[in-house]
Amino acid sequence: MxxxxxxxxxxxxxxxxxxxxxxxxxxxxxxxxxxxxxxxxxxxxxxxxxxxxxxxxxxxxxxxxxxxxxxxxxLETEEEISVKKLPAKALAYVQKNYPNKKIKEAAIITDAKGTITFEAQVTSIDLIFDKQGTYIKSIAD
CATH class of the missing domain: 3.10.450 (Nuclear Transport Factor 2; Chain: A,)
Structure with missing residues (x-):
């Protein structure tokens, strides 16, 4: 129950x-x-x-x-990008923390203040990174 x-x-x-x-x-x-x-x-x-x-x-x-x-x-705009366009540091983070998992989708997000972040979807989780590729947070899809 x-x-x-x-x-x-x-x-x-x-x-x-x-x-x-x-x-x-x-x-x-x-x-x-x-x-x-x-x-x-x-x-x-x-x-x-x-x-x-x-x-x-x-x-x-x-x-x-x-x-x-x-x-x-x-509030923000989001544009799909090639996984290869993610910052190298973000790609390294995914390889280390999600071994044998592929990035399904990637996007660049720009908020109302012009701040740029990147999103990498791995399994059913969206990983958010700053412009340099430093991990910020995970969002359950």
């Missing part, structure tokens, strides 16, 4: 963290800000993450995302 409750709680917390929403559920100010930065985007997938909105889209073959608050302020 405890396992069933635990599984339910984990599933529910994942659902609460990010929910798909239709474009009409996204506030106009959020959509307007997004379109000003990405005027040619028409195939956008929206998710609600707590009180924020994430727009996922492609530019050419590159996956991108933009996180905005409910007032239309851009």
């Amino acid at each position: 405890k396992n069933t409750i635990l599984i339910f709680l984990v599933f529910f917390s994942c659902f609460v963290t990010a929910q798909k929403v239709s474009e009409k559920e996204v506030p106009n100010i959020v959509k307007s800000t997004f379109l000003l930065s990405n005027p040619d985007q028409t195939n956008v997938k929206w998710e609600k993450e707590k009180e924020n909105y994430e727009a996922s889209f492609k530019t050419g073959k590159t996956e991108r995302a933009m996180l905005l608050d409910s007032n239309g302020n851009i």
Whole structure:
């Protein structure tokens, strides 16, 4: 019984963290800000993450995302990159701490202040590194 409750709680917390929403559920100010930065985007997938909105889209073959608050302020942007573009120190960290595991995806993230971090997805964990490749934290996917 405890396992069933635990599984339910984990599933529910994942659902609460990010929910798909239709474009009409996204506030106009959020959509307007997004379109000003990405005027040619028409195939956008929206998710609600707590009180924020994430727009996922492609530019050419590159996956991108933009996180905005409910007032239309851009909180961060994320761009898929080749694993080879991760800082060497980040790659070394993954090899040492996750032997025999591959990095599934990599991304460069820029926050509202212009701070750059890198993300490496290993198994179902996102590892976050600073610009130099120093490990910052792990986020369960």
